Amino acid sequence: MRRIAFILGIIHLLAGSPPGRAASSADTANLRVQLVFPQAQLSPVAKNEAGLYFKLQPGWHVYWQNAGDSGEPPQIQWTLPKGVTAGPLEFPAPQRLPLGPLMDFGYENEVLFPFSVQVAKTAKPGPAVVHAKMKWLVCKDVCIPGKADLDENVQIVAGAPATGVNQADQALVNRFIAQLPVPLPAGDTAVFQPAATGFRLAVDTGERETQAEFFPDDQDVLDNPAPQKVTPTAKGLILDLKKDANLMATPARLNGVLELAGGRNYQVAATPGAVTVVATHRTTAGAIARIAGLAFVGGLLLNLMPCVFPVLFLKGLALVQSGAEARHKLRAHGFVYTIGILVSFWALVGALLGLRAAGATLGWGFQFQSPVFLFLLDGLFFFLGLALAGQFEIGLTLTGAGQSLASRQGYAGSFFTGVLAVVVATPCTAPFMGAAIGYALAQSAGIAFAVFTALALGLAAPYVALTLQPSWTRVLPKPGAWMEVLKQAASLFMFGTVVWLTWVVAQAYGAALVAAVLSSFLLLAIAGWFLGRWPGKGWAKAVAAAFLLVVAAVGFAAPNYLVILLPGNLSPEDGRLLEQTARRSTAWQPWSADAVQRGLASSRPVFVDFTASWCLTCQVNERVALDKPDVMSAFGEHNVVLLKADWTRQDSAITQALAALGRSGVPVYALYTPGSNAPELLPQVLTPGIVMDALAKLPTAGTEGTR
Amino acid sequence: MKTLVRLFGGAALAAMLLPAPGFAQARVGAPAPDFSATDSHGRTETLSHFRGKYVVLEWHNRGCPYTRKHYISGNMQALQREWTAKGVVWFTVISSARGEQGYVTPSEENAYLVKMHADPTAVLMDPEGKVGRLYDAKTTPQMIVIDPSGKMIYDGAIDNRPTPDVEDIKGADNYVSDALTEAMEGKAVATPYTRPYGCSVKYAE
Structure with missing residues (x-):
């Protein structure tokens, strides 16, 4: 009751008293407020620093510019002589003021809000009055609003101030200027x-x-x-x-x-x-070793993934061809191949870290989010497919004539097979890789490179093991006509990859760019025809090179024009639209952080499929596990909100969401349970059983709250 | 193989330092959490019994200058009369703890209602701050609007003039009236969330 009486006695100090008769300070029961001008002479050539000073009774506080859960910052309205302007109040760094379950931001004991005063050259010299109409809110456990009219008598001078500053006032102003955030x-x-x-x-x-x-x-x-x-x-x-x-x-x-x-x-x-x-500080040598081990195993398994397999097929072919070679030469090839893999992994990680340092939000496989990259890779695979199918001899054109296939396979060939393996491997995430890459990219550059080196060695290991064990290659048949057949069979894998890449382009960038890709295939076929019809002829090589240059130029230019010039029916939305109307349209909603929260707020579990068209592992998982009728009906039974985060094209919101889960690439499968904010992450290679088991562990179906 | 995959998946999960889970109870757009509280006449009021009606929650502290602004001017009472006449359930909530500013006994509150000509549906006595904390009420007067489906459609300040001055009521944009008007016309609430202004709610420490 005492407090209420106190509140009822609010004094609106000096309110209404005419300007000119007010003082430069005012007192209430819980504070004193004062204008502080260390230099009474205001000059157009000097820096006029001043401040509004509050001296508070113990326990009382005034507020920062963001007062927190309650409260309001002080406000000031100036009436100034002609030619004089005052800057806004500046707020020193505040402190946290807890109030039961609430938190305010402000100042206890004392605070000074600095401000600067500018004097125009046109201001009339002589005595003048700076008038401030003040409002504030001061609180302890109760809040009391206050008002005051403050006047400061100053002297406006034309030149530099002639009088000295009040040292104590200057020290006070300086002390709080030092607390302003910089x-x-x-x-x-x-x-x-x-x-x-x-x-x-x-x-x-x-x-x-x-x-x-x-x-x-x-x-x-x-x-x-x-x-x-x-x-x-x-x-x-x-x-x-x-x-x-x-x-x-x-x-x-x-x-x-x-x-x-x-x-x-x-x-x-x-x-x-x-x-x-x-x-x-938690990064111990042991943790790095464990992650590097995971990365090595991931690299090993990567050899079996569908994106790398065609390249490995080429490599296996080369191994058979080189079966007759001397042992040391085989080892050298294995070594060069490994170097190719290492260098390209390092280049990829270097580019990724560099772009990230420059502010881009990118993740693993980011190059597949570039239409230019997709275009050129698609063309490269088509061209390799033509070569393997026998339209022309790739060895002739790349490394010149030679006696046997084996000797034609130069070190440059081994190196670039390694490069190619890495380039196509990135959209495939093998088991164990996701955690390792997510960890590595979140670490310092040194650790990232160490982990990727382990991954590279894992990818290179099977081939290197073969070259180190010539007895294994002895089992393989001698080179002969059968190899031509094998080569042509390999071209089928290449064309399969081409189909996949073209589909990715269609999904993400629409039909116009697909038309450009297919046209470039025609140009590549013409180039191949010249190479095959007139093998070894310099002019034929020149013609083929010209065609290849045209394809490269189109690859760089087309995405800019075709994706942007046709924003209507053939824009990137085209691909999205196609996808939405496809089979999965009804059950899966587009992901957003908000959608996750909305689902959880209505007491429903949420399953997020982080995916991309170019991620083969993702596509396989969706087909063999997620879209299976029994899995879909289990999702239904548990009333799960199904969200799809499509990372086919650059999307920084999804990149951030992945990073929040400790990952840097797709696929990631996250199952959120209401009441807990840490989702369960499912393995990167899914089976219907894995998904059903995870769903079975959910608390009893959260069906309430949906209608 | 499957177990191995899971093992590593689990290890990766454990390696991540996810922020500690914590869940806000009340949020605009989400279902309003249910509660039962005793009103100043000793009756028990349960939120879910009013499903099908709009419900307004008004946090109140008669000693707070910001609350006083709206009561001395008659603004709050006018709002209560206007909207209860249109079928809205209006609960004034007093979450001040015993010994803190704004704490009153039921009979004191009933006398105050008569004196101020206030007309809420009921005044909920919440000295333990249970309803206040459930809705994360920060200030008086903080206002919450719940629609007939039980969803929170507004949370925040009463209007756009965060001052204790009566003269600021005229011309202010009243967010509660806006939200109720828009919702009743079947429109989305344009401003569903604002920073509530006023005195802190005087919870027990």
């Missing part, structure tokens, strides 16, 4: 990544940070009272922030003030990006 130093970075219930903010300051608090500029982005977990990293920190439950869309920037140990306050504008999931 921009992050150049070179320091701040990125944030949306997670299921919040944001993961990573700030690199160049040193390990153990203490931090983040104050959001915007009022409805974060859940203010939630503790902010600090995870120190080698070069900064990661802060786990909980988002406001009502936040609908991920903000484009996460803006706010970051307070670090030692009174360092930074204004941060974090951009979306992938945030290291595992803190670096």
Whole structure:
């Protein structure tokens, strides 16, 4: 009751008293507010720094620009002499003020809000009055609004100030100017990544940070009272922030003030990006060895995946051809092949890390999101297919004439087979690879390269093992006419791959680009015909090279024109539309982070299929497991919300969602259970049994709340 | 093989430091959590019994200058009368803990209602802050609107003038009236969420 009486006695201090008779300070029962001008002479040539000072009774506080869960920042309205302008109040770094279950941001004991005053050359010199109409809210466990009219008598001078500053006032203003947040130093970075219930903010300051608090500029982005977990990293920190439950869309920037140990306050504008999931101080040698081991096994298994198999087929053919070669030469070929794989993996990882450092949100297999890359790869496979089918001799054109097939297979050939194996292997994720790649790309560059080196060695291992064990190759038959047959059979694999790549182009970029791809096949066929009809002739090679150049030029140019010029019926949406009307249309909805939350909010489990047209593993999984009638009906029984995150083309929201799951590529299968925000991740090679088992483990069907 | 795959999948999962799960109870667009509370006449009011009607929740603290702005001006009472006449159920919720500002006994509250000519459907006495915490109520006056299907369609401030000054009511955009009008016309609520302004709700520490 005492408090209520107190509130009823709110004094609207000095409100209504005429300007000119007010003082430069005002007192209430719980605070004193004062205008502080260390230099009473205002000059057009000097920097006129001033401040609004609050001295608060113990326990009372005033607010920061974002007051948090309750409260309002002080407001000021100026009446200034002609030619004089005042900048806005600047807010020093605040502190967290817990109030039961709520959290406010503000200041206790004392605070000064600095502002600057500009004087135009045209301002009339002489005595003048700076008048401020003030409003504030001051709270302890109760809140009391206050108002005051403050006047400061100043002297406007034309030149530099003639009188000295009040040292005590200047020290006071300087003390709070020092607490204003400053921009992050150049070179320091701040990125944030949306997670299921919040944001993961990573700030690199160049040193390990153990203490931090983040104050959001915007009022409805974060859940203010939630503790902010600090995870120190080698070069900064990661802060786990909980988002406001009502936040609908991920903000484009996460803006706010970051307070670090030692009174360092930074204004941060974090951009979306992938945030290291595992803190670096946890990276032990053992963990790296374990992940590298996983990567090696993943590389081994990659040899069996459908994307790599055609290339391996070529390689096997070469091995048979070189069966007669000396042992050391075989080993050398194995070595060069391994180098080819290593170099291209390193180049790929280097490009990926470089582009990421430049701000792009990319993941594993990103090159397949480029129409130019798809176009050229498709053409390359078609051309290789023609060569294997016998239209022309690839050996003749690439390495010149030779006695036998075996000797024609030069070291350059071995090297580029390795390159090709890597290029086509990336859209295939073998078991174990997903976790290893996701981990590696979230680590420092050194660890990423180590893991990818293990992966490369795994991919190269089977062939190298064969070259090291010549006794195995002795089993193989001697080169002969049968090899021509085998080669032609290999061309079938190549054309199969061509069909797949063309389908990817159709899915993602529409019919216009497919037409361009098919036309380029015609040009390649003409080039092949010249090479085959007049083998070894220089002019024929020149004609073929000209055709190849035209195809390359079209490959680089066509996606720009055909995808953009026809935004209507033949745009990328074309592919999407086709896909939507296809077989899976009714059950699967497009993924968004919001859709996941909506599903969970209505007490339904959510299954997300992270997929891409160019990801063969994904396509296979969808056909052999997800789309099986019994699996679909099990999804139905458990009332599962089915979401499909299509990563065929660049999509940074999906890239971030993958990173939040610790992955960097597709496929990923995530099953969310209501009440828990950590989804269960299913293996990357699915069987109906795996999916059904996961569904059987769900708590009893969440059917309530759907209607 | 299958078990091996699972084993590694599990290890990968464990290796990830996912943020600790935590679930907000109330959210715009989601079903409003159900509650039962005793009103100032000693009756038990249960939210789910009012399925089929619009329900407004108004957090109240008579000592808070921001609440006083809307009661001294008569603005809140006018809103209560306007919307209850149109069939809306209006619950005033007092979540102030015993000994804190705004805490009142039921008889004090009933006397206050008569004196202020206030006309809510009922005043819910929530000194333990159960309803307040369930809805994550932060300030007085914070307003929540629930539609006949039980979905939260508005959460936030009463209007767009976050001041304690009575003169700011005129010309303010009242978000509660906007939400109810739009929803009753079958439209989507244009502003479903704002930052609530006012004094902090005086929960027990």
